[in-house]
Amino acid sequence: MSANKQPKPFVSSVRLLALLGLVLCVAGSLAAAGSRPQAPQTAKDVDTCGACHEDVAKAFGRTPHSAIGAASCTSCHAGSEAHLKDGGGAGILAFKAADSAARKNKVCLTCHTASNAQFLAGPHGKASLDCTTCHSVHASKPHDGAKSGGTKACITCHQDVYAKFSLNERHHLQEGVLECTTCHNPHEPSTLGRLGGFKQELCLKCHTDKGGPFLFEHGSSRVEGCVTCHDPHGTPNRHMLSTPSVADLCFSCHTIQLPQWHSSFNSQTTNCTSCHTKMHGSNLSNIFIR
Ligand code: HEC
Ligand code: HEC
Ligand code: HEC
Ligand code: HEC
Ligand code: HEC
Ligand code: HEC
Ligand code: HEC
Ligand code: HEC
Ligand code: HEC
Ligand code: HEC
Structure with a gap:
């Protein structure tokens, strides 16, 4: 030419x-x-x-x-x-x-x-x-x-987020299992405006079993989707939960209508999910114990 x-x-x-x-x-x-x-x-x-x-x-x-x-x-x-x-x-x-x-x-x-x-x-x-x-x-x-893919293009500016992907409980982003752009559109990365849709349906693409439909849904998921309880970037807590104690997480919403005999439970010693095992929803129990 x-x-x-x-x-x-x-x-x-x-x-x-x-x-x-x-x-x-x-x-x-x-x-x-x-x-x-x-x-x-x-x-x-x-x-x-x-x-x-x-x-x-x-x-x-x-x-x-x-x-x-x-x-x-x-x-x-x-x-x-x-x-x-x-x-x-x-x-x-x-x-x-x-x-x-x-x-x-x-x-x-x-x-x-x-x-x-x-x-x-x-x-x-x-x-x-x-x-x-x-x-x-x-x-x-x-x-x-x-500039080589959906993670490298992001981490120069979002170092703080990237750092969370080396915490104990995390998605294996650094190992290439997913990228920032698996969850974020680089051209409109904000998820905050699309709570239910993004935070839930996005996650359910891979975590299909958490989506139901359930006869008994846990009302919490309707509040802000999965990130009500999980930080998908990573946390030090088991199952990527946003708090170290599961009970603290539950108490953040459930303070009043607990059964009387629950009053001895506390955030140090009680694992609520040892009985309420089906936290994402159930077809058998409206209190998610099976
Ligand atoms: C007659 C030679 C000539 C032609 C034809 C020419 N350029 Fe250039 N161009 C230069 C020179 C010399 C420089 C370096 C100028 C400088 O550094 O100030 C340059 C610099 C540039 C730069 C960088 C400007 C900057 O600020 O650093 C761009 C972009 C560019 N040219 C695009 C084009 C495009 C597009 C065309 C066709 C429409 C074109 N040039 C045609 C000679 C030419
Ligand atoms: C004259 C029209 C036109 C302009 C101006 C233009 N593009 Fe494109 N660009 C295209 C078309 C058409 C394609 C191919 C799209 C497709 O295959 O869907 C493309 C492809 C791309 C791709 C995808 C490349 C790939 O890997 O497949 C990127 C990234 C891109 N453009 C960025 C830019 C950027 C950044 C600018 C401005 C600096 C720009 N484009 C300006 C028409 C344009
Ligand atoms: C799709 C948009 C697009 C097209 C088409 C395009 N350029 Fe560029 N050009 C850019 C951008 C953006 C930069 C700044 C550097 C970068 O981001 O890659 C650039 C940088 C340059 C520079 C200065 C930097 C350098 O690499 O020396 C020159 C000279 C240049 N272009 C010439 C051309 C010429 C000649 C053509 C046609 C053969 C052309 N460009 C076609 C978008 C374009
Ligand atoms: C924050 C970084 C970032 C910015 C800013 C950005 N992009 Fe992108 N873009 C990406 C990444 C990363 C991909 C690859 C997405 C993937 O792999 O899913 C991409 C993909 C693309 C593609 C190909 C796939 C598609 O969506 O069609 C085009 C075209 C494109 N970008 C154009 C643009 C244009 C035009 C702009 C400016 C208005 C822009 N991008 C701004 C990071 C960015
Ligand atoms: C050049 C620096 C830069 C790059 C590269 C960059 N971002 Fe951003 N990002 C920003 C800035 C600045 C903001 C707006 C201020 C803020 O919320 O931190 C932002 C905002 C965001 C937000 C919304 C935050 C909120 O609270 O609404 C998300 C999500 C995000 N970026 C993801 C990404 C992803 C994914 C990539 C890679 C595809 C990327 N960013 C690449 C600078 C960058
Ligand atoms: C598994 C899906 C997923 C991956 C992978 C992911 N994000 Fe996010 N990200 C989210 C969700 C969901 C939110 C909304 C969190 C909220 O509203 O509390 C979010 C929020 C954000 C925010 C704004 C709030 C904050 O925590 O600062 C930024 C910035 C961001 N992500 C950047 C990134 C970058 C950069 C990467 C890659 C290093 C990445 N994300 C990878 C799902 C993901
Ligand atoms: C009300 C809080 C809450 C919400 C909302 C929530 N989770 Fe969970 N999730 C938990 C708790 C608590 C555990 C740990 C269960 C245990 O201790 O066995 C968990 C465990 C998990 C696990 C790992 C264990 C398993 O059962 O596979 C995955 C994956 C998971 N959640 C995905 C999701 C997804 C996807 C969503 C959104 C559809 C979601 N979670 C919404 C509280 C929640
Ligand atoms: C692209 C598929 C994919 C998407 C999308 C995705 N995940 Fe995951 N998730 C995984 C994989 C694979 C693992 C296992 C750890 C790994 O390899 O990264 C995992 C692990 C988890 C765990 C920990 C499970 C455990 O056993 O402790 C939780 C919690 C979780 N994801 C929540 C979410 C949430 C919330 C979202 C949406 C914001 C989401 N995931 C989106 C693939 C995905
Ligand atoms: C973000 C707030 C939120 C969090 C965190 C949360 N829940 Fe819920 N939970 C709800 C809402 C809302 C309902 C529906 C209440 C209603 O319909 O009156 C509900 C319903 C329930 C029910 C069914 C009984 C009832 O009152 O309807 C049980 C059992 C329950 N949650 C246990 C838990 C446990 C255990 C945890 C911790 C793992 C937890 N929840 C965390 C908001 C939350
Ligand atoms: C030893 C098993 C067990 C543990 C541990 C447990 N629960 Fe329960 N929970 C139950 C049973 C069984 C019920 C049904 C009500 C009844 O039988 O009194 C119930 C009922 C509930 C209800 C529904 C109250 C209503 O009827 O609206 C909530 C909310 C609840 N539990 C939250 C919690 C929280 C939060 C924790 C952790 C601090 C927790 N549970 C720990 C067994 C348990």
Whole structure:
């Protein structure tokens, strides 16, 4: 493609405008078609830029964006007009730290409307992260796209959460059994708005036996789902419970309507689940003892 090693010093602005027009059309129709590529559109643009950026242009041929013919150089690097005129001048969007997150996100979201509809409203968008915080567009292997996967992309910032995955009782994330993105959508990672749905159905994908349906449900699960009692990142307590003493957990909701003879029970010596064995629900007992 870029066999021509001589820099093309000047591109007429008429041609450039035509080119940008084409790019916008392509981008627009991609967005409308749910980001599905139609046909390769990159060649011209890659040649123009590749005249000077030969290595980048060559490597670009191995990235997902070129393989599906979705994006030309200028569909991401806005403001190329002045850059081309001056043979490498300023003004082009280069996705540097100094460029605003809003400007960077806007470019990517032109096409990625479907998969990232919630990004800007989610905690990452609000905290001014941008797509290139996690994605290296010019990386050659497709899955470098997410800077190697759904855990590494997260732990630089969420060290505290990652640390919990080395506590005694935990999901085996560090051993690769699951990843942060098994449970979180990186583009809308907050779970707090979707209590029942996320916290329960998500867990039940793997822990099917905890879902019932039960004739007698434990009312607690309806409050906040599984995380009412478990911390899925890990805890020092057995079964990933959020408190060291099971009785303390139960007492946090059950203080009054306990049978009189329960009054001798206390959080040090009593394991409530030695009798109430079916804490997640039962078909036989409305007090979950079998
Ligand atoms: C899908 C969007 C996208 C497309 C298409 C794209 N780039 Fe980039 N480019 C970026 C981003 C984002 C960066 C910032 C570095 C990074 O995150 O990978 C960048 C960085 C660069 C840089 C500066 C850093 C470096 O690696 O030297 C150059 C030069 C560049 N791109 C040229 C090009 C050329 C030439 C093309 C077409 C062959 C192109 N880009 C296509 C998004 C894109
Ligand atoms: C005539 C040669 C030439 C052409 C054609 C050219 N560039 Fe450049 N480009 C340069 C030079 C030289 C630099 C380094 C400028 C600098 O560091 O200030 C550069 C830098 C860049 C950068 C990094 C800017 C930064 O702030 O670090 C990007 C991104 C870029 N070019 C993209 C493109 C794209 C996209 C095209 C095609 C639309 C293109 N270039 C066409 C010569 C060119
Ligand atoms: C002109 C439209 C367009 C623009 C602009 C664009 N993309 Fe894409 N991108 C696509 C299409 C189309 C695909 C392939 C989608 C698919 O297969 O579902 C894709 C694929 C991807 C993928 C998945 C790669 C893989 O491993 O499968 C990532 C990540 C991505 N883009 C990030 C970005 C980022 C970050 C930006 C902004 C710097 C950006 N894109 C800008 C159209 C675009
Ligand atoms: C916090 C890090 C992070 C940010 C910020 C981020 N992504 Fe992603 N993205 C990921 C990870 C991790 C994956 C892989 C998800 C998986 O494996 O389930 C991914 C996957 C993708 C994919 C391919 C799968 C899909 O969902 O279609 C595309 C396209 C994509 N991201 C685009 C974007 C765009 C556009 C932005 C900015 C609006 C963005 N991402 C912001 C981490 C991020
Ligand atoms: C560049 C730093 C950075 C990266 C990388 C990052 N995050 Fe975040 N994350 C933040 C910031 C900042 C917030 C908003 C402030 C907060 O709640 O801590 C946030 C918020 C969150 C929240 C919501 C917290 C709440 O209370 O609502 C979750 C969940 C989350 N991130 C998960 C992830 C996952 C999963 C990944 C990897 C795909 C990831 N983050 C990558 C910085 C980052
Ligand atoms: C087994 C599923 C699961 C995995 C794996 C998981 N999370 Fe979570 N995460 C959750 C649930 C459920 C919540 C909501 C907890 C709540 O509301 O109390 C949550 C909450 C969060 C929060 C906000 C509250 C807090 O505890 O700070 C952040 C940030 C977060 N997760 C980041 C991550 C990161 C980073 C990883 C990977 C290292 C990860 N999560 C792995 C299920 C998971
Ligand atoms: C009312 C608190 C509570 C709620 C809500 C809860 N659990 Fe539990 N869970 C427990 C207790 C207590 C134990 C320990 C039982 C014992 O001591 O034998 C446990 C044990 C477990 C175990 C390990 C032992 C076993 O039986 O396999 C898994 C897995 C588990 N819970 C998953 C879940 C899931 C998934 C949800 C949501 C559907 C959930 N839990 C909701 C209290 C709760
Ligand atoms: C992708 C499958 C998967 C998902 C999703 C998942 N888990 Fe797990 N869970 C496991 C596996 C596998 C184990 C056994 C430990 C390991 O290998 O990581 C486990 C262990 C547990 C245990 C400890 C069991 C014991 O015997 O002590 C609890 C409690 C638990 N999970 C709760 C949850 C909760 C709550 C959620 C939802 C936020 C959840 N899990 C989501 C696969 C999953
Ligand atoms: C988050 C609050 C919460 C926690 C923690 C909790 N429960 Fe419950 N539990 C409830 C609710 C709500 C009901 C339904 C009460 C109703 O319908 O009046 C219930 C019902 C019960 C019942 C059935 C009898 C009744 O009053 O309806 C038993 C037995 C019970 N819980 C035992 C336990 C034990 C043992 C633990 C500790 C392992 C525990 N609960 C932890 C909220 C909780
Ligand atoms: C030795 C077995 C045993 C232990 C240990 C035990 N329970 Fe019970 N619990 C029962 C039985 C049996 C009932 C049925 C009521 C009755 O027979 O008086 C019951 C009833 C209950 C009820 C339902 C009250 C009602 O009728 O609404 C709750 C709530 C309860 N227990 C909570 C707890 C908590 C919390 C603990 C731990 C501090 C605990 N139990 C420890 C056997 C036990």
